[in-house]
Amino acid sequence: MLRLSGVGVSNGRAAGPVVRVAEPLPEPPASPAVTDPEAEAARIPPAAQAVADGLFARAASVEGDAKAVLETTAAMAMDPSLSSRAEQLVNQRAVPAPRAVLEAAGEFAESLRATGGYLAERVRDVHDVRDRIIAELLGVRPPGVPALQEPSVLVARDLAPADTADLDPDLVLALATEEGGPTSHTAILARSLGIPAVVAVRGLLAETAAIAAEVDGDSGAVELSEERVEVRAAERADTTDWTGSGGTSDGTRVKILANVGAAADTAAAVSARAEGVGLFRTEFCYLAAEDEPDVATQRAAYAEVLEPFAGKTVVVRTLDAGADKPLGFLDTGNEPNPALGVRGLRVAFDLPEVLDRQLTAIAGAAGDSGADVSVMAPMVATPEEAAWFAERARTAGIARVGAMVEVPAAALIARELLEVVDFVSIGTNDLAQYVFAADRQLGALAGLNDPWQPALLRLIAMIGRAGSETGKSVGVCGEAAADPLLARVLVGLGVSSLSMVATAVPAVGSAVAGASLPACERAAETALAASDAAGAKAAVRAAFE
Incomplete structure (x- = not known):
């Protein structure tokens, strides 16, 4: 096994087969120039609306944090400033609609990144929405978590909020990402679902031959194997002592x-x-x-x-x-x-x-x-x-x-x-x-x-x-x-x-x-x-x- 280290952000240990989350789509080309910019630009709002509708539909089937994340991402897809800027680029430069969405989202993301703080954390959301709209325009499946056929360990560069929002904890044994941090959506939602998670694992994606992994959310260790390992799910946190009134076992109020x-x-x-x-x-x-x-x-x-x-x-x-x-x-x-x-x-x-x-x-x-x-x-x-x-x-x-x-x-x-x-x-x-x-x-x-x-x-x-x-x-x-x-x-x-x-x-x-x-x-x-x-x-x- 190859042992890598990252930052454990959700406690527990689990092991199982690796499933890799697809990387973003290739960058759409800026050519050839479109012959009817007005018609090409008109494709963008319906594509954005289709993405939003899909996210709202997913949100309707979940509750709590997952619902809020999906609805927030859907609202971002419907943001008129993103669509209008992309339409403007098509009309000004005759670039294809997918390219215009890429560039408009890039401008938007850069402005958020430059400001730092909470809004800088939303850059990943912008990229997610961008990729979904581009996929809709191209008529292809958007990148993200594939349908899981068995309990698996998800490995990714990073996970968008909409990717993690409705994960099934019975099928997702653990998460390991090459990027991200302790306050990322991956970390927050992994904790909320009780799924072990390690982020910032350098070199994780380079190990393409690995077919199985063991993730230790306590120590931050990720062990990759080219052979199958015994599937082990993490023990769920014991919540039986939660009565709705906080305090220690000897009566100190918290x-x-x-x-x-x-x-x-x-x-x-x-x-x-x-x-x-x-x-x-x-x-x-x-x-x-x-x-x-x-x-x-x-x-x-x-x-x-x-x-x-x-x-x-x-x-x-x-x-x-x-x-x-x-x-x-x-x-x-x-x-x-x-x-x-x-x-x-x-x-x-x-x-x-x-x-x-x-x-x-x-x-x-x-x-x-x-x-x-x-x-x-x-x-x-x-x-x-x-x-x-x-x-x-x-x-x-x-x-x-x-x-x-x-x-x-x-x-x-x-x-x-x-x-x-x-x-x-x-x-x-x-x-x-x-x-x-x-x-x-x-x-x-x-x-x-x-x-x-x-x-x-x-x-x-x-x-x-x-x-x-x-x-x-x-x-x-x-x-x-x-x-x-x-x-x-x-x-x-x-x-x-x-x-x-x-x-x-x-x-x-x-x-x-x-x-x-x-x-x-x-x-x-x-x-x-x-x-x-x-x-x-x-x-x-x-x-x-």
């Missing part, structure tokens, strides 16, 4: 919450018996808006998300937008380094009236829905910024106010932050990216963004101590919270609430319920003493075993 972005996400959260919402990403209510929605429109949109959680905790993050998530009504200009630019709360310093209107809408929606609503600000760097936000939120009628800890400065002055706000919530995805100066979208740097990195855990420990010293709560709402084993470590570091993708709620709730607080604290000490991410995970697993 809230188990869900991350949501729109009303479609709430059904999955309710189904998973999440205790509430630890992160409501309000910018999802704005993404299609050309103009700022008025207070009444925002209030109605928020209330729709909040209503299923009447009487329960909901933490609303105010608009996390700006240079890396450009919105039509926020003119923040061009920046040389958007990831370090005017984003999150920083936008509000120049446009406080936008924040005030949002806070008014959130307060109104809280009253309409009956949910126990708190708000928190993204990209807080100093106590002065946190105090400025807290004053405006309380003036709007919101009693409980917090701050996101996403930049190292906020982690280092967590105690001072907690003196002016009621709680903090750690966004581990961004915090890791900034701590290691490693773009979380680059597969080559995926190891640095592993949430088991001791440097990241030591920062979280500092924040946890600040919470204990001030008697205020510390939450985690990044992808780190979705790892059942790491969740125990986070509890041992002083974290009092964990918020995650809805489908991870039962497994994480059960994992926390299956350990005492002293055991979690000992595991945390073990992880902090490790020299690397793999060592931290292995030591903690051994401690609990």
